[in-house]
Amino acid sequence: MTDRLDDVLAHIDADIGHSLERLFRLVEIESISTDPAYAGACLQAAEWLADALSGIGFEASVRPTPGHPMVVGHAGGDAGPHVLFYGHYDVQPVDPLELWNAPPFQPKVVTGPNGAKQIVGRGTSDDKGQLMTFVEACRAWKAVTGSLPVQVSILFEGEEESGGHNLVPFMEANKAELAADLAFVCDTGMWDATTPAVTTMLRGMVGEEIVVTAASRDLHSGMYGGAARNPIHVLCNILDGLRDETGRVTLPGFYDGVGEVPEATKAEWRGLGFDEAAFLGEVGLSVPAGEQGRSIIEKVWARPTCEVNGIWGGYTGKGFKTVIPSKAHAKVSFRLVDRQDPEAIRESFRAYVRAKLPADCSVEFIGHGGSPGVRLPADIPALVKTRAALTDEWGKPCVTIGSGGSIPVAGDFKSVLGLDALMVGFSLDDDRIHSPNEKYNLESYHRGIRSWARILAALSEGAR
Structure with a gap:
């Protein structure tokens, strides 16, 4: 035919x-x-x-x-x-x-x-x-x-x-x-x-929203500052520990199932003429982030990531309000590759957060889907x-x-x-x-x- x-x-x-x-x-x-x-x-x-x-x-x-x-x-x-x-x-x-x-x-x-x-x-x-x-x-x-x-x-x-x-x-x-x-x-x-x-x-994805709660209500920072736990500090500490100084994600088991791109594929990508400086320059950036020693194409196409997509808590309106909030919120996404298990990643993340949580604080998790x-x-x-x-x-x-x-x-x-x-x-x-x-x-x-x-x-x- x-x-x-x-x-x-x-x-x-x-x-x-x-x-x-x-x-x-x-x-x-x-x-x-x-x-x-x-x-x-x-x-x-x-x-x-x-x-x-x-x-x-x-x-x-x-x-x-x-x-x-x-x-x-x-x-x-x-x-x-x-x-x-x-x-x-x-x-x-x-x-x-x-x-x-x-x-x-x-x-x-x-x-x-x-x-x-x-x-x-x-x-x-x-x-x-x-x-x-x-x-x-x-x-x-x-x-x-x-x-x-x-x-x-x-x-x-x-x-x-x-x-x-x-x-x-x-x-x-x-x-x-x-x-x-x-x-x-x-x-x-x-x-x-x-x-x-x-x-x-x-890349697949896992989406997670977390809510960290400390005190039972918002507090006056003059009366309670230095004595009461601030959930924003707690949340920032947790998020900061998700990646090390080389850009790798620190969650236990995160890289299970992640393979290296074959050299023949990398060579084909190098032949595409991708302009890394122009790619970042178009959005006002110049210094690549993420895992060190890898090209931008490899990072975006073939490597897993952890990104904070939103963070909020306390007073965010106009003017100023001296408050220690009761709650702090963040939305975190993981882009997954190869044989990474979305649910295993989700559970590893939740276990990591719980382990980093100080006494007197609690956490709520809200899942936002997952795909390999x-x-x-x-x-x-x-x-x-x-x-x-x-x-x-x-x-x-x-x-x-x-x-x-x-x-x-x-x-x-x-x-x-x-x-x-x-x-x-x-x-x-x-x-x-x-x-x-x-x-x-x-x-x-x-x-x-x-x-x-x-x-x-x-x-x-x-x-x-």
Whole structure:
């Protein structure tokens, strides 16, 4: 079937105008998942996608959840692995509306400052444009050959932008139906506008909020200062001890399961031309923090961290109030990599805090979720074939990159369905996702469709 690839690519090129019109129809639906007022629009988007999949031969349907619905579709293929493709049809709110140059749900193509054609509108990059590249690649294979090179299942979510609370329960309840050989996630990007990438590393996360209580009420610092315990001092001492002078996290067992990045991967990263000074300079900094002796890329993509995200207590209003507060609060997050266990990290942190707590003080812990990190082996056949297909399309070697952030669904695919997830997307850093004037380069959309057509063909090779 791969001998028809050139015909499929030619069909994609000839049909790009209609492909763009279909994307516009989806973007026009105001599927803002976090606002209950848009529940009807979320359902409309799910129904639109199910109809689109059914129209190209998928067995597709809208599946209810306690929140916004899922869309599930299946289509048989000629050979190769069974692929499960994930995307999300919900979008972020558009506020502040006055900062948009055009109505956010009236997509159009404009010329950007660098002369590139851009599709503008909410969801064009995150994630409607991205998921539609895959749908349109399937459409092209079906139009030219009547079938797909590999067996494909599709899972579209409607709550990614509002917590995704129903995704894991849905996957657990439908394990048999969602069984596959590997997963693809399209919610990622390229290294730059001309260099394709597969994201093979994601950091997981553990979030913790702590409340330290000393006295039973706020105290006058003149009457009690020097005699009464100040919970802000206690909390600051606890937080300060979380990292040593070299930048390493001090929690017992914190680095269990953390491996070193292979030297071949480090060499590939060095070849990316990443400008560390510019990276920090853009935010007004110049001296790298964190673990000593490691590059910024390694720190952000492949090393675990501990950060204090907020701290407060006592009087914080205007003017001055001489008070020793009863309570002090902090929010702490840990970014995790490799095989670190989120719950083990959480328990180690809580044990550390309790051990550092003086007499007469108590602590309350409030958990804020946890997910493991993801790192794909560099030699799995699907990754090798995907990189080769992307290299063929873009004319530049496809690189493997990491992400300092977290995409929980990638870890969920592994923990719930036992699937490795390859993260392939075509967004760019300047796409302004979650911000006014979101855009998706027309080339990202067009060549994204072509890229998926090539990937599906590559996965089928050698499978017979």
